[in-house]
Amino acid sequence: MADVDPRTAADLPxxxxxxxxxxxxxxxxxxPGAVHIPMAELGSRQQELPxxxxxxxxxxxxMRSAAVVEALTxxxxxAHNLVGGMxxxxxxxxxxxxxxxxxGVVA
Structure with a gap:
């Protein structure tokens, strides 16, 4: 699993x-520009992923995104995990x- 820091993620073309x-x-x-697919819905919505x-x-x-990245990989x-999340x-x-x-705020 590859981790990526926020600045690198924001700059990925x-x-x-x-x-x-x-x-x-x-x-x-x-x-901005993120797509929302809750972790619990990912299995049924995987076709939406490019x-x-x-x-x-x-x-x-x-933490949750690390598990998602493992499955997607x-x-x-x-797939890469955003270190430290939002x-x-x-x-x-x-x-x-x-x-x-x-x-917005991080909740």
């Missing part, structure tokens, strides 16, 4: 940011937004 947190966490704030792009899995602290995806993303000063574009 054409990366697919996959937020696997719960809906209440997503609503509070997420990385096989040809690098996937960066994101959760609050990096076994399934043949180029907490580290925000701590690095990277943007956190709500769906309406307003500033």
């Amino acid at each position: 054409d990366a697919f940011l996959l937020d696997v947190r719960e809906p209440v966490e997503w609503i509070a704030g997420h990385a 096989a040809e792009r690098t996937i960066v899995a994101i959760c609050r602290s990096g 076994r399934a043949g995806y180029d 907490h580290e993303w925000a701590a690095e000063g990277l943007p956190v937004v709500r769906d309406d574009g307003a500033p």
Whole structure:
């Protein structure tokens, strides 16, 4: 499993940011451009993942996304875990937004 820090993830060309947190966490704030598929729904929604792009899995602290990356890697995806999750993303000063574009928070 490959880990990636927030700044590197933000700079990856054409990366697919996959937020696997719960809906209440997503609503509070997420990385711009991320796609929300809660971890519990990933099995039934895997067809939504792009096989040809690098996937960066994101959760609050990096634990849930690590499990997701392990499964995705076994399934043949180029998947990476965001070290420190959204907490580290925000701590690095990277943007956190709500769906309406307003500033968000990490819940």
